[in-house]
Amino acid sequence: MPDYKVLLRYRELLAPFEADQGDLLAALHALQHAFGYVPPDAIPEVAKKLRMNASAVFGALSFYSEFRTTPPPQNQIMWCSGPACRLKGGDNIRLVFETVLGIGMEGETPDNEIGLHLGQCNGTCEAAPQIWYNGAVRGRLQVADAVELARRLKAGERDL
Amino acid sequence: MASYAELRKAADAAWAAVDRPQRPYIAVSIATCGNAWGAEQTLARVRAVVQARGLECDVGVTGCNGLCFVEPLLSVTWPDGVRVQYGKVEPERVEALLERAIVRGERGGELAVGTLRGSVAGVAPIEQHVFWRGQVRQLMAVCGIIDPENIDHAIAAGAYQGMARALALSQDELIKLILDSGLWGRGGAAFPAGRKWDFLKVARRTPKYIVCNADEGDPGAFVNRNLMEGDPHPILEGMITAGQATGAEIGYIYIRDEYPLCVARVQQAVEQARAYGLLGENILGSGLNFEIRVVRGAGSYVCGEETGLISSIQDSRGMPRIKPPFPANAGLWGLPTNVNNVETLANVPLITRNGADWYRQQGTERNPGTKMFSLSGDIARVGVLEVPFATPMKSVLYENGGGLPAGHALKAIQPGGPLGGILPAEGINLVLEPEPFRAFGVLMGSGGLILCDDTTCIVDLCQYFSWFAEDESCGRCTTCHGGTQRMTEILRRIQDGGGRMGDINLLHLIVDTLRWSNCVHGQAAPTCVQNCLKNFMDEFLIHIQERRCPAQVCRGLIRYEVIPERDTEAAAGAAICPTNAIKESSGHYAIDQGLCIKCGACKERSPRAIRVVDAMPRPRVSALPEQPLPLVAAPAPAAGH
Numbered sequence: 001m002p003d004y005k006v007l008l009r010y011r012e013l014l015a016p017f018e019a020d021q022g023d024l025l026a027a028l029h030a031l032q033h034a035f036g037y038v039p040p041d042a043i044p045e046v047a048k049k050l051r052m053n054a055s056a057v058f059g060a061l062s063f064y065s066e067f068r069t070t071p072p073p074q075n076q077i078m079w080c081s082g083p084a085c086r087l088k089g090g091d092n093i094r095l096v097f098e099t100v101l102g103i104g105m106e107g108e109t110p111d112n113e114i115g116l117h118l119g120q121c122n123g124t125c126e127a128a129p130q131i132w133y134n135g136a137v138r139g140r141l142q143v144a145d146a147v148e149l150a151r152r153l154k155a156g157e158r159d160l
Numbered sequence: 161m162a163s164y165a166e167l168r169k170a171a172d173a174a175w176a177a178v179d180r181p182q183r184p185y186i187a188v189s190i191a192t193c194g195n196a197w198g199a200e201q202t203l204a205r206v207r208a209v210v211q212a213r214g215l216e217c218d219v220g221v222t223g224c225n226g227l228c229f230v231e232p233l234l235s236v237t238w239p240d241g242v243r244v245q246y247g248k249v250e251p252e253r254v255e256a257l258l259e260r261a262i263v264r265g266e267r268g269g270e271l272a273v274g275t276l277r278g279s280v281a282g283v284a285p286i287e288q289h290v291f292w293r294g295q296v297r298q299l300m301a302v303c304g305i306i307d308p309e310n311i312d313h314a315i316a317a318g319a320y321q322g323m324a325r326a327l328a329l330s331q332d333e334l335i336k337l338i339l340d341s342g343l344w345g346r347g348g349a350a351f352p353a354g355r356k357w358d359f360l361k362v363a364r365r366t367p368k369y370i371v372c373n374a375d376e377g378d379p380g381a382f383v384n385r386n387l388m389e390g391d392p393h394p395i396l397e398g399m400i401t402a403g404q405a406t407g408a409e410i411g412y413i414y415i416r417d418e419y420p421l422c423v424a425r426v427q428q429a430v431e432q433a434r435a436y437g438l439l440g441e442n443i444l445g446s447g448l449n450f451e452i453r454v455v456r457g458a459g460s461y462v463c464g465e466e467t468g469l470i471s472s473i474q475d476s477r478g479m480p481r482i483k484p485p486f487p488a489n490a491g492l493w494g495l496p497t498n499v500n501n502v503e504t505l506a507n508v509p510l511i512t513r514n515g516a517d518w519y520r521q522q523g524t525e526r527n528p529g530t531k532m533f534s535l536s537g538d539i540a541r542v543g544v545l546e547v548p549f550a551t552p553m554k555s556v557l558y559e560n561g562g563g564l565p566a567g568h569a570l571k572a573i574q575p576g577g578p579l580g581g582i583l584p585a586e587g588i589n590l591v592l593e594p595e596p597f598r599a600f601g602v603l604m605g606s607g608g609l610i611l612c613d614d615t616t617c618i619v620d621l622c623q624y625f626s627w628f629a630e631d632e633s634c635g636r637c638t639t640c641h642g643g644t645q646r647m648t649e650i651l652r653r654i655q656d657g658g659g660r661m662g663d664i665n666l667l668h669l670i671v672d673t674l675r676w677s678n679c680v681h682g683q684a685a686p687t688c689v690q691n692c693l694k695n696f697m698d699e700f701l702i703h704i705q706e707r708r709c710p711a712q713v714c715r716g717l718i719r720y721e722v723i724p725e726r727d728t729e730a731a732a733g734a735a736i737c738p739t740n741a742i743k744e745s746s747g748h749y750a751i752d753q754g755l756c757i758k759c760g761a762c763k764e765r766s767p768r769a770i771r772v773v774d775a776m777p778r779p780r781v782s783a784l785p786e787q788p789l790p791l792v793a794a795p796a797p798a799a800g801h
Contacts, residue, residue, distance in 0.1 A: 020493070022412065022455060024475035029456055052475060063477040063634075064458030066417045082379040083574065083610050084536040086624050092759045099757055100738045120459060122418040123382025124196035125536035126228045126543075137196040143761040144736045 002041040009034075010045045019051035024060055028067055036072045065118070073108045073115030075158055078132040082121025085129035093129055093146040100150035114153055133160050164324035164444055167315055167436060175316030178307070180241055184217040184262055186210075188249075189233035189304055191224035191389040192421055193382075198251055199232035205254040206234070215262050223390025225304025226544035227291060230273055233304065236261050242278030245286055245304075246271040276305065291541055291560050296522055296530050299506050300546050303390030308425050311432035314393035320438055322512030323397045326404060327446040331361055334405040338508065340516035342528040347373055347464075347501035348576065348605045349680075350594045353508075356498055359488035360406040363496030368408035370399050371492065371499045373469055374415040374422065377461040378577025379628070381608030383532035384502040386544045388415070388422040391506075392429040396452060398505030400443065401512055403450040406498060411452040414469050417459045427454045461632035462681050466499035468634065479634040480679035501606070503532060523549035527593050535561040537610035538568065550591045557588065557611055568613035572696075576605020578625045579684035582618075584695040601691055603684070617713035618696040619703050622689050623651035629685035640682025643674040647689060656716030657776055659704035667693060707776035715758045719775040722749050723768075730769040733762030 002010070013030045017023035027046050031038045038061055047054040061067050079094050097116055098104055108115040119132060127139025131146075138149070138160070149160055162170075178185050188194075188203040206219055227233060230247025234257070237243040244267050249257060253271065260266050267280040274286030286292050297303075306313035314320075326334055339354030360368055372395060376384040388395065399411040413430075415423050430452050433439040441449045455473050462468040463478035470491050472478035491497020507529060511519045520528040527549035533556065534544045540562025547556060557563065557573070564570060573583040581602035583590070590596045597604040612621065630644035647670045650663050671686040671693070693700065702710055709717040722730050722742070730749035734742035741755035742762060749769070751762075763770045 020475075022453070022473040022475060022492075025455055025458055025472065028458070050475060056476060060475065060477050063479075064417075064460050066459035081628070083578070083621075083624065084380055084542075086621075087537050087610070087612055087616055089760070091624075092761075095757055096738050096759050096761065099759070120377070120416075120418050120461075121379030121382075122192055123380075123385050123534065123536075124193050124228075125380065125382075125534075126193065126231065127196050128536070130196075139196060142764050143759050144764045147736050147738050147759075147761045150738070 002039070006039075006041075007045070010039075010042045011049075014045060014049045017049060019049070024050055024052070024057065025064075028061060032067060037068045037070055040069050071112065074113050075134055075153070076115050076117055076132075077153075078117045078119035079105070080119050080121060080128070080130050080132070082125065082128070084121070084125035088129045089143060090129035092143045093131065093141055096143055096146045097131075097150050100147060100154060162437060164320065167438075168321070171312040171315035174310070174312035175306075178218075178220065178313070179237065179316075181218065181237055181239055183239060185237040186217055186219045186258075186262075187222040187235045187237070187305075187307070188219070189224050189231070189235075190221045190421075192385060192419065193224055193228045194231045194233060195421075197231040201251040202232045202234065202249055202254055205251040206258065209255050209258050213258075213263075215258060217262050220307050221309065222305060223303050223308045224386055224544070225390070226300060226386060226546075227273065227304075228543040229291075229541040233273075235276060235304075236267075238265075238267070240278070242267065242280060243276040243305075244280060244283060245273045245276050247273040290562070291543060291545065294547060294551060294555060294560065295545050296548050297546050298510055298522070298530050299387060299394070299503065299532060300390065300544070303386060306391065308390055308392055309428055311393060311429065311436060314391065314429075317391075318513060319391075319393040319509065320397050320433075322509040322514075323401050323438070324444060326401050326512040327444060327448060331405050331407065334401065334512075335361060337511060337516055338405070341511040341519040342516075342526070343504065343507050343511060343519070344527075345501055346503035346507075346531065346606065348580075348603055350604075353500065353504050356488065356500070357402060357405050359486070360408065360496050360498045363488055365495055366407070367410055367495060368406060369492045369495060369497040370402045370406065370408045370411040371466075371469065371473070371487075371497055372399055372411065372413040372502060372505055373464065373466065373499050374413055374419075374426075374502045375457050375464040375469060376419070376502070376606065377416060377464040377632075378580075378606055378608050380534070380536050380574070380610045381577055381606050382534045383544055383607040385419050385422055386534075387502055387506055387532070388419070388426055392422075392426045393433065394506045394509045395426070395502055396429055396433055396439065398500075398508035399452060400439065400448075400450045401508050402498065402500065402505065404448055408496075408498070409449045409451065411450060412455055412473055412492070413452060414455045414457060414463070414473060416457045416463075423454060423456050430454060460634075461628075462634045462679070465679050465681055467679065468681075469499060470497060477634070479636045480681060481636075482678045503607070524593065526595070531592065531607060533592070533607045533609050535609050535611070537574070538564050538613040538615075539611045540565070547592065549593050553590050553592050553609070554588050556592065557609065561611070564611060564613045568615065570611070571614045571616050572612040572618065572621070574610040574612060574621075574688075575608065576603040577608055578628045579603070579681065579687055580605040580608075581687040581691045582621065582625075582695075583691070601687070601694070603687070615711055615713075617709050617711040618692050618699045619651060619654055619709070620711075620713045622692050623648060623655060625688040626651055626685070629681065633681065633685075637678040637682060639674060640677040640679075640685065643670050643677070643682065644685050646670055647674075647686060651689075654700070654703050655709075655714040657707050657714075658716075659700075659707075661704060663704065664693065664697075664700060706778055708774040708778065712772045717775055718758060718772050719753065720751055720756055720758060720760070720762065720770055721773055722751055723771050726769040730762065730766045733766030733770050736761045736765045
């Protein structure tokens with residue numbers, strides 16, 4: 001049971017949404033937007049508000065790859081998994097980030113400073129192969145550039 | 161309530177202020193592709209420079225006109241009506257450009273891509289730009305010209321005119337009009353839009369729903385994004401007309417999470433249309449009611465499948481289900497529903513505004529109209545273009561797109577998304593129509609065209625698409641989630657050097673089995689493998705029998721090594737190695753193969769000293785055996801589309 005202030009915040013965020021209107025995704029987006037993730041203890045509140053089973057809410061929550069139930073890393077590297085990036089060596093870039101940072105895809109460093117996330121192609125293929133570092137595109141990467149970026153991150157630099 | 165004529169009059173006046181401005185008007189192209197190259201910073205810089213120097217001009221935004229390869233884009237309109245498109249206007253180039261174009265009034269310059277209107281000495285009209293040639297821009301006519309966040313601009317460009325005209329028609333007349341135009345669904349299945357509407361019209365239960373599928377999940381396809389970011393109103397207009405024709409009063413637009421700018425712009429367009437009385441109750445006084453809700457997806461590819469999309473909207477996991485019943489009978493909340501693609505709906509206003517005969521002027525008898533395509537991969541000019549059907553693919557890819565990087569040959573073409581299949585190099589001679597693609601066992605799909613040059617490994621490409629299908633499988637039917645996993649495992653094994661001849665049979669077996677999946681995701685998942693087993697069997701056999709990867713991509717089959725004669729020149733490579741696998745001993749470098757992860761960073765830094773060689777000793781194969789036969793006969797194509 002969350003703290004009552006948190007509970008009120010959940011209720012405030014969920015206020016615009018109604019049952020049987022197709023509002024579940026929007027409700028989860030609202031929570032994720034406010035907290036950076038969907039707090040698991042908000043699930044019963046969502047369920048109550050949308051008149052669903054908590055298990056059904058969790059089922060949907062865990063189905064979509066963009067929702068997360070743990071706090072997001074301070075800095076996120078989103079690796080583009082698209083085919084244009086793949087053709088230009090994107091797979092090696094993934095390998096390098098995983099190796100240098102010592103974390104797997106969808107993993108975070110133990111201090112939650114840096115996380116790796118699998119991104120989907122959004123059509124900025126002119127920049128292939130690319131990553132998004134905290135939302136900003138870093139495009140036309142060579143594998144060696146990726147090694148340098150990963151090393152700088154590992155050394156504590158955050159402003160790439 | 162304002163009539164269309166009144167709205168148009170006010171809109172024309174608002175647009176004229178920008179189209180024939182009193183003082184120069186600068187429009188920066190703000191779209192996902194431009195933002196990747198710093199368009200937002202360019203816009204901020206333009207505003208800062210204009211303010212700091214007190215320049216006599218106005219600044220606005222626009223969408224993208226498809227010239228992704230020269231982002232960030234900026235256009236200037238002068239009071240005499242001349243409009244010039246500039247490209248590669250990075251923030252640091254803004255000041256010089258404004259100095260030249262606004263202060264000194266010189267309209268040409270090295271950044272000028274072409275004139276959008278009027279003539280300027282030294283700058284060719286944009287129609288003569290190589291990327292523009294052969295294009296017929298009906299859907300994209302005003303993408304990159306109007307402000308997508310301003311409904312007046314859209315109305316002045318003709319939006320809602322077709323809808324206003326259609327309001328006078330009956331349901332049957334409207335459906336006949338769409339049937340006469342020959343418009344078919346652009347999402348991939350190519351089903352006639354008019355017939356789909358008719359199914360919904362005759363459905364008895366109410367309420368009925370129109371759903372716009374803007375979950376453009378196919379990686380490498382970004383045509384819908386371009387449309388939603390550049391000119392969102394025709395999509396809403398198409399939905400309203402679809403509602404009128406079918407009796408639906410509620411519409412949903414399901415936009416994928418990766419397109420936040422599309423969500424914002426479409427949401428804004430909906431609110432503006434509502435404020436103008438073009439949406440909501442009693443539209444333009446006609447008695448027609450239609451409401452649109454925008455739903456933002458959350459990163460699931462199968463939600464692009466219509467039944468998956470429907471489950472995703474109705475508060476559950478986006479799992480597709482078996483058809484029939486088709487959505488026209490049982491869709492959203494079990495009620496009659498039509499799911500149409502963004503591009504299909506955007507075509508509707510063109511037909512209602514100009515008539516079916518006009519629409520049929522482009523394209524062919526069977527495939528009238530135009531189609532947008534996005535070019536990416538190993539191609540010189542990445543971008544979005546719109547051509548009539550039956551345009552030769554070769555001219556689109558080689559002339560507009562600029563073809564492959566110098567010195568490389570074409571190996572394959574990947575149209576229609578991960579499930580669309582892979583065309584061999586001779587497929588380049590096809591024309592852009594669904595039928596010739598089908599003859600190759602490939603789908604033309606939703607508009608992505610990805611060019612693969614000879615550095616591509618076909619087994620790796622198959623593994624990639626197989627992995628994608630596995631990763632995005634919803635998990636409902638074992639055929640799909642188990643089949644795609646197994647297919648990926650086998651391809652990985654071949655890539656790692658453990659391939660066996662029996663794997664070819666296993667792949668054939670999985671290809672045939674996956675066809676029996678519940679939904680089109682599983683049914684189409686093996687298309688790439690199927691095409692490649694047919695067209696690139698020799699490459700599979702080289703991987704399996706000779707244990708080598710001709711393109712030197714598969715990590716299990718290659719080894720990086722320092723060239724012995726140049727082993728003193730690998731210092732830069734040693735420094736970049738992420739695992740410190742390159743060891744130095746009295747000035748000579750060597751790679752510790754136990755530590756090497758085969759990422760290739762060293763070869764980029766020391767290209768002279770490091771090379772890639774085959775990792776496996778070549779087994780002695782006296783003669784290649786004949787191609788193995790599939791274990792089972794291919795079943796009939798799955799019914800139900």
